[in-house]
Amino acid sequence: MPLPPPLNRDPEAAYPEVAALRVALRDHDWPALRALFADADAATASHLADVAGEWGGVESFLQLRLRADPECQLARTLLGAALVRAGWRIRTGATADRVSSDRFSRFHDHLRRAEQILIDVTAQWPDDVTAWTQRISTARGLELGQAEARRRYQRLARHRPHHLPAQLALLQQLCPKWGGDWSAVDTFARSCTEAAPPGAPQAVLVAQGHLERIVEYGDLRGIGDHLRSPDVAEEIHAAADRSVRHPDFTHTVGWVSVRSTFALVFHLMAEHRAAREQFDALGPYGTPSVFRYLGDPVARLGQARTEAYAKGGDR
């Protein structure tokens, strides 16, 4: 039985930009950090902002930087991102009825602080798509409304029409769990996919949209049946053809979670060959958080890889 290559436990291991960012954060090397963001394209910058936001102690580093330069755009955006990440960590991913009121209040407090920083950043620099991406998350957490979240996305899209991090953030808002509905999810996923050039990663939104239905079914059999239904299966394969199976698909920052999402969807569809293809392309990399709906993310990712290699045949 063929075995997958050992999984690299670091979900960011595929990206040298992230490695460089971690060094800069560890060394409190502001010039290096600034240079990294200056060289990054928008999708990379938004990804790096999320990683920086998760970095332990980043808030005090940024506060120091802001004491030296209170107007610094990058430090303010990253501080906003750090507060957003800290807020969501406090809230946890549990359903709302399982989050205590004290947690909710601290969660909202963090998001309000982030929001007020980011309001000023986007007012000053309306083309800061990373700040706008964070503001789509704050709008969701603060429950500011569907139309407001869409407005924020539109403000961003005016400057950057195909910004996957923001599209994924808005897709969450459009889900029923955040006050939206499935038709809004599908419409948005399809329009982003069609608008983006062939080979772009946007079609992952279609797969993600269907994956979100897992909360409706509650078990793997239910979501599997949904994904295998003829129309859905056809749409997912078309989405893969347009993105991860397209010759123009490139491995820019974010590609690992795009492929991991398709791998998960094919895994749930029991399309082992298609899943194997994605795991092959991923090699030692994978994004466990994509598998969080199934239980322990790392374990479930490992099982999915093993199964795809066992049943997906040799290439």
Add this chain to the structure above:
Amino acid sequence: MIRQLEVDGVPTLLAPAAGPVRAGLVFRVGVADETLARRGVTHLLEHLALAPLGLLDHDANGMTEALFSSFVVRGGPEEVVAFLNTVCGNLCEPPTDRIDVEREILGVEESGRPRGSLGRLPLWRHGARDHGLVSYPEYGLPGITGDDVREWAASRFTRGNAVLFLTGDEVPRGLRLPLPEGERRPVPTPSSALPHTPAYFSDGAGLVALDAVVARRAAAVVYAGVLERELFRALRQEEGLSYQVATGYQPLGDATASLRAFADSSPDRQDALLGGFVDTLATLRVGRIARADRDVAVARRLEALAHPEADADRLPQCARDLLTGAPVRDLDELRAELAAVTVDDLREVAREAAASALLLVPAGLRADWAGFSAAPTFSEDSVEGKAHQGRDDHSQLIVGDDGVTVADGEAVATVRYADCAALLVWPDGARRLIGHDGIVVHVEPNLFEPVPDLAVVDQAVAADRHVTLPARPDDAIPPPPPEVGRLSRMVRSVRETGNTVTAWLSATLLDPGR
């Protein structure tokens, strides 16, 4: 050029204009000078002064605003002389036999006025006193007597408290202003019901509005124009959210001015309207003001001043300035001030406006996420006294020696007798106390156990704050045992909701039609 003269001791402003004479007699008295329990006395007197004139064959009208009352006319010189003479005569000796008729008419006028969340902005900023009174119904009307009207006329509608303006080259022959002697009345100091600004309150649907207080200056006038352009661009052109967007600027008579803005949307997109409005204010607050926008806003103001009859058009505002101690400036001065406004000046106004802002947001939405504190809807503390349990099992009425509290969990509404602006009295026993801060305690005695004795409240609140209301229809009086939940709804509606919008829109918006 505006000439300053005197007619019968009344300062008079004269500016040339073609056609019939336009004239106005303006007094420094308005709704902000009243008390809540006598709310409406100025408006009633304005009607009494005009009523005997009957049907006129020239344009004449009266206006009661927050700080001013005016009588305006347009016609030949003889008509103007006759009109002003009659008005002054009626102010000296108000035709009090007509009070009942005019009361009825005012009741009709009140019900025909626009109501809504915009009209309630003043009460949220100021409470149930001075500049906040324009938000309230004319509670005083039923109880105002002939003596009240005569006293108000003799003390406020005086020679010393008036300014006359006229168009034309000279004062019409035979013009007399036979008014009683009296003093210029100072502008009431605006009270605040807001512990912190920027603040917000939630009310209405599909509308977001800003009310800010800034130092009166040319830069603030220009800023109103720049803000309107930015709101129009962002909310209408780019986002397609709003149909109507407008701003207004109005001097407050005390070296400050009110800066207002509003935008509408369909109710299903009002969350985006709020977000877009907040972002637009932020854009200007952080200083992103284009030189081109400043130039257009300045040019539009200059255009208005370039009109050949610009001085004549300015007379009503100049008369109000004179009444509040502000100098009457000539057009060259105004033009120079406008031309000197820099983008940096506008940035300063934007910051000032942001710091003093009171934001109206649609009901169900909040603005704390954007840094606006919630305007108080409840009281900080309760009075001590005799407790009465609500028949709904969760509310409590406390009637104390110094005030009344109704509490329902965290929601506490307290009005102390000393701070009671009005006590509404219904013959069936219900009472409503409205505090100076705008907090309302409404008591339906039947809903409490033991049934409270409210005679103590009637005695403790000064008689001149009582408002006696007609009997309510039986089905409006909650019987014991109560309908479930009724009491808690009443406790929550602690802010007074009635209002008379004294033309919030028409008085302050520069371009409402755009």
